Amino acid sequence: MNLDEYRGVWIFIEQTDGEIAGVSLELLGAGRKLADKLEVPLAGVLLGEGIKALANQVIAHGADEVYVIDHPVLKHYRTESYMKGVIQLAEKYKPEIFLYGATPNGKDLASAVATDLSTGLTADTTMLDVDLNNRLLEASRPAFGGNIMATILCKKHRPQMATVRPKVMKALEADAARTGKIIEETIDLKEEDMRTKVLKIVNEVTKKASLADAHVIVCGGKGMGDEQNFQLLYEFAETIGASVGGTRDVVEAGWLPHELQIGQTGETVTPKIYFAVALSGAIQHVVGMKNSELIIAINKDPNAPIFDVATYGIVGDALEIIPKLTEQLKQLKNEKGGEVSYA
Template sequence: MAVSISTLCISCGACVDTCPHEALFLGDTKAEVIPDKCVECGECIEVCPTNAITLPEGVKPAAASEPVVEPKEQKIETKAEVDEKPAQVAQVIEKPAVKLPESEYQGVWIYIEQRNGKIAPVSLELLGEGRKLADKLGVELAGVLLGNNVRHLTKTLYEHGADTVYLMDDPVLDQYRSEAYQVGVVDFVRKYKPEILLFGATAIGRDLASTVATELGTGLTADTTRLDIDMQNRLLEASRPAMGGNIMATILCKVQRPQMASVRPKVFKAIQPIAGRTGNLIEEKINVKEADLRTKVISVALDVSDKIRLSDADIIVAGGKGLQDEKGFRLVHELAEVLGAAVGASRDAVEAGWASHSQQVGQTGTTVAPKLYFAIGISGAVQHTVGMENSEIVVAINKDPNAQIFEKCTYAIVGDAFEIVPKFIEEFKKLKQGGERKHG
């Protein structure tokens, strides 16, 4: 008799390394057992991250009788499962987090995006979420900060939850260039080995994350909207919309380290900064000289075409195909103007040429979380709502009482936008003028 290894095996080699009797080896597609050598001690079962190894029915593993964590804690944590599931499953649940062979990789890292010494809000949001993941895993949370004259930003990072900051501060890093930044981040990873590395899914974050993942030969889940830890297998669960936004797919990186993901802005919340909180600083020199770089930054131009940036707006007025044409879409601009709001659009409105892609809200546009969101003539397809469902108050105007958008709104107004929106504009103008007279 010997242990059995099912097709759940991912050939990670953890069992082979652990077996004290050299009874296991890696076959072509999975680990294999040498029955003559196996003594059914159960050590391999303990380290298998995919629960692919089982003992013959009725056999108790020798290791199971030796408690690996304090027995009292075990009972409290797993009582429900132990009561409801067969003995063998209960034993698996009772084990502490499995250590993969790559367990030399430790810690949760956040890439800290900055431009001109200003930290991108998404990096602080990720420190907030990273804090939860790091606490769950019982490891450090770190920020990776690259730039020129950015040392002073470390204070903000500690106050937002970072235990350690990995810093490269050099004139060659003055403006973002993937060539230089990739070398910096990859060198840090190779030397200090984090198990998780997260980037904001911004233009810079997307560019850098993909080049870093390629150089490291590891997996990257792009545009994640949910993160969690599978504690049993110590794996990052990175979820994102898939199949045209109709399902949420949870993506695992089982073997390579670090596990990488880019995360959409405005999905998570930054923690309240703790004034005076400090941490460790690990500083390294960048291994790149200006002469090595093929890209030169000649000048930097700021795009000011949108008066208020969608991602920063407290109020957004968004319009969709229901507004019929460019002239109809002007109503959105008029209402936005009177409210001091940013203009948003559905993809169909963008494709019709009534708005620019930078104004598109949704899965392939921007994720927003304003205090107030108007959805005018927008049906509420999941690809749109995935980008605005974190808004505090949603006012939806649609002439179809069964429109999907009404499932996601705070106030539903069933009717013709061409009748309703001009009334809103008129009333808000009156309120505004009244307010201005009062104050001035």
């Protein structure tokens, strides 16, 4: 393989029913930085049916080029059809870096493409950079249970590929004045040749608010002591209109369901305010909340790693501090007639 033939940073643009996934816009922001360092174009890869108009949105969020394959067989995501489209583009244009969102579809597609192209793939990346001397993608992710950060390189194969978790990177503000190149490609796909069929799309509706969408989060750790003490956080959260989450230890102890776990093996969140209560701040937790706008940590240990990422820190016993905060905020809420915004 002649590595010098490969140039450019590509982002797989995931879309459903004409709406681009947030993680794809976030990756355009990260890809823009990588492309500028390498002095190469940033391109989006857009597959689907009737999706050409989305190319302008991709350009507005940082892309220089957009490769578009518009075909009826690509209306709904299927591994086989999308893999064929992506591989056709990659073999023709030879990108050196190709990034995907770590969504169910993104992870499925990336692994299939990596296998067919005989290249490497770093999963669930949380940090991206490039070594300019060797033009190597430095894809970093927590390893060994989150105890260390591993930086993974793909030295001998191209494209260098990685999936990146939603909410880890930041999207650029859309610039409608940006201009770019739209490259339309055709592909030979026949529905009768597809080994899987989409029979029905079921959109489930839930009344539960997603932690990923919460503006204020109160996250508790094992330092709360037991499930009964954890109820103090629910009362505090209710007072300030926040959602409650927990660390892996809390979930494994059975105090919270898995969908409320924050961290490497749970949700990645970016609220306006994040209360980190009685949790140490292990790497596997921090990667899931470090991009919060304001982080307030409460911990008895003044040397707890969580204070390294906190905006404000309170050293003390959460079992004493949380009830006092709840009481004072309730009083403030009553004085203001119940109209108090904490976000």
